[in-house]
Amino acid sequence: MRFEETPLAGAYRVWPEPLSDERGFFARTACTDEFAAHGLVGQFAQSSVSFNARRGTVRGMHYSVEPHAETKLVRCTGGAIHDVLVDLRPDSPSYLKSFAATLTQDNRCALYIPAGFAHGFQALTDAAEVLYMIDRTYVPGSARGLRWNDPALDVAWPEPVTVIADRDLAYPDWTA
Template sequence: MIFEELALPGLFRVAPEPHADERGFFARTHCEETFTARGLVGRFAQSSVSFNHRRGTVRGMHFSRAPHAETKLVRCTAGAIHDAVIDLRPDSPTYRRTAAVRLSAANRHALYIPAGLAHGFQTLSDDAEILYMIDLPFVASAADGVRWDDPAFALTWPEPVSVISDRDRAFPDWVGR
């Protein structure tokens, strides 16, 4: 696996290193030993999938409050997405900064998202499916979010928003929280 640290500390794009032959290829997409040797969370307690019918769908920006803050490994298994994160760690040198990457079934990349970052995505294709590996069991009472268009972060989305949940639209402005 190839690890590329992105603009926020601890945020990594993880690309497989395929071993190809006449049948196709084989590649590791996760290895607990490799992740932990890099100082990353390597063990994940649950996996979840998000399926989205329509191109332009936005989900996010979601996070869980401490002590239930989650580390995630996110991969697009069908279609393509614009995956975005916001650094919400008050002690981080990149507090309130954002980063985004394109994840797709074609590029097979994953995004390693450490605890303390809000996460969301916009689908760039119909029928996009996203696989999440999450280090902690979900605790509903700790779930929170940042509005997808909060001016405090100036996130840009590549397409017009076609679908978004009422919950995601209703998160309050970050400033003053």
């Protein structure tokens, strides 16, 4: 695996390094030892999948608060998404800054999202599927969110929004 730092402190793009032959390829997508060598969480307690039927669907911006803040490894396994991270850690040098990447079934890139970040994405294709590896079990009472188009976050969504949950529409703007 190749770890590529993003402009947000502690967040990484994680690229598989396929070994190819006449059958196709094999690639490692997570390894406790390799993540630990980069100072990252590498053990995941939960795996979840999100299927998004329509292009333009937005999910987010979601995060969890301490003591249940989650670290995630997110990969697009079908179609394509515009994936967005926002650093909500007040002591971070990248506080309130965002980063976006296109994740696709073809590029197989994953985003490593540390605890203390908000996360969301927009489906760039119909039938976009997203796999989440999460370091702890979900605790509903710790779940929070920010409005997907909060001006303080300055997130540029590439497509018109076609589908968004009422819950995501009702989230408040960020206040420090």
